[in-house]
Amino acid sequence: MDTILRAAGEVLGTELSDPVDLGGNRRSVVVRCRTASGGTVIVKRFGTEPEGLRGFTAEAAGLSMGLGGPGLLGVHPSLPLVVMEDLGSAPTxxxxxxxxxxxxxxxxxxxxxxxxxxxxxxxxxxxxxxxxxxxxxxxxxxxxxxxxxxxxxxxxxxxxxxxxxxxxxxxxxxxxxxxxxxxxxxxxxxxxxxxxxxxxxxxxxxxxxxxxxxxxxxxxxxxxxxxxxxxxxxxxxxxxxxxxxxxxxxxxxxxxxxxxxxxxxxxxxxxxxxxxxxxxxxxxxxxxxxxxxxxxxxxxxxxxxxxxxxxxxxxxxxxxxxxxxxxxxxxxxxxxxxxxxxxxxxxxxxxxxxxx
Known part of the structure; x- marks a missing residue:
């Protein structure tokens, strides 16, 4: 988790803290983090096996399209992870x-x-x-x-x-x-x-x-x-x-x-x-x-x-x-x-x- 917070913070240029695990799947881990200014962002860390890497590429590219998803705030390609807008607690x-x-x-x-x-x-x-x-x-x-x-x-x-x-x-x-x-x-x-x-x-x-x-x-x-x-x-x-x-x-x-x-x-x-x-x-x-x-x-x-x-x-x-x-x-x-x-x-x- 420390690695995730540090890498995502580098992408955003701010310190992240208070991670809350939101679950994920066998390919990725999703956490909500607090920024230094008091806001929140979502960080999604992917595994480095082939399915995880394919998921990362699709997520980073798909969110970059700006079609209906949360805003993409940053990408750390080598870890790999994406940082995105927190859409809050609306019902699914x-x-x-x-x-x-x-x-x-x-x-x-x-x-x-x-x-x-x-x-x-x-x-x-x-x-x-x-x-x-x-x-x-x-x-x-x-x-x-x-x-x-x-x-x-x-x-x-x-x-x-x-x-x-x-x-x-x-x-x-x-x-x-x-x-x-x-x-x-x-x-x-x-x-x-x-x-x-x-x-x-x-x-x-x-x-x-x-x-x-x-x-x-x-x-x-x-x-x-x-x-x-x-x-x-x-x-x-x-x-x-x-x-x-x-x-x-x-x-x-x-x-x-x-x-x-x-x-x-x-x-x-x-x-x-x-x-x-x-x-x-x-x-x-x-x-x-x-x-x-x-x-x-x-x-x-x-x-x-x-x-x-x-x-x-x-x-x-x-x-x-x-x-x-x-x-x-x-x-x-x-x-x-x-x-x-x-x-x-x-x-x-x-x-x-x-x-x-």
Whole structure:
């Protein structure tokens, strides 16, 4: 901690003190610190393993874009760490969804969808800016553009299922490879990468985003799928009231259509959205297979579904994607041969809408 305070203080040209650990993940540590003038800043220190370095590069470059996140106050490339504006204690979208106010939850979802759409639409001509910033802060780890997660997950999915004893269709591997690359370079827009509910502050001034460790340009459909599934790679996943997923998806879509008018065509939009749902389902399945046997809540400290509840919900939605026949058939096999023996209740609704 002394090293973090000293390095961040050098970046800012002031002494820092009274660090408060705000958590983090296996790649980074986040602390709130007090400045000599009595204000506070947030310091995020990254590890020096490849994933930590990739997270640092994405965070420093993504925050430098000035798109919806906290203001970037300084970067220490060699440690590595970033110092950023402290956005205070505004509630996150997760807070309002897990709360008891349905109006606040609906307003939060709308602000989240609109804010992400505005950022996406306003960023489409700035891909070169992010590439330049990524080169400036790069530490040798492959960027998200150089090592796309969708292609990697598509390759990992069949052997992961085979390891569970599932006899998957022979056509699955080729179908997944085509799925991962189809449209991968189309309708690109900036995203901080992890737009889960706990990374979105609902402030009086509007939506503010946290966590830019996976900042990149990616097809807008991958964010649209967060509206529909909902929250494709997150822990804060419950069922939404009828029509709400479509409503927030339309809010997001209305903004990105400003940049990509052809996405007003339902055929184009729906095809891209369904590809994204399939890719996110592959990604989450590979991630959670090791945790399926010990069916605990997805989040250790906050209210969340169990791993099996979440996976069954994802597989049920993905089993309807008949334009990918081998994939849809695999989803039905998972529901029958894996989830069929699970004695778990259906995915419950978000607490904010209980009794609404």
């Amino acid at each position: 979208l997760a807070d309002v969804l897990l709360g008891d106010d349905p109006r606040a939850a609906l307003d939060g979802l709308a602000a989240w969808a609109r804010g992400l759409g505005v950022i996406a639409a306003g960023s489409v001509h700035r891909r070169a800016d992010l590439a330049e910033l990524s080169a400036r802060y790069g530490r040798g780890a492959p960027s998200w553009d150089e090592e796309p997660w969708a292609v990697r997950r598509a390759a990992e999915f069949p052997p992961a299922l085979a390891g569970m004893g599932l006899d998957v269709p022979r056509e699955l591997a080729d179908e997944l490879t085509r799925l991962a690359v189809t449209g991968a370079g189309d309708h690109l827009a900036f995203t901080p990468g992890d737009t889960c509910p706990d990374n979105n502050l609902i402030t009086p001034g509007g939506l503010r985003l946290l966590d830019f460790e996976a900042a990149c340009f990616q097809p807008v459909f991958l964010t649209a799928a967060y509206c529909r599934m909902p929250f494709s790679s997150c822990w804060c996943v419950f069922s939404l009231p009828p029509g709400v997923a479509e409503e927030i998806e339309n809010i997001y879509r209305a903004e990105v259509v400003r940049a990509y008018p052809e996405l007003a065509e339902d055929e184009i939009w729906r095809a891209g959205l369904r590809r994204a749902i399939a890719l996110w389902t592959v990604h989450l399945t590979v991630n959670l297979i090791p945790r399926m046997a010990d069916d605990k809540p997805v989040h250790r400290f906050r209210r969340s579904p169990t791993v099996r509840q979440l996976m069954r919900h994802r597989w049920e939605m993905a089993s309807t994607l008949e334009e990918f026949p081998a994939f849809a058939r695999t989803m039905r096999l998972l529901l029958r041969d894996v989830a069929g023996s699970w004695d778990v209740p259906p995915l419950p609704g978000y607490p904010a809408f209980d009794g609404a």
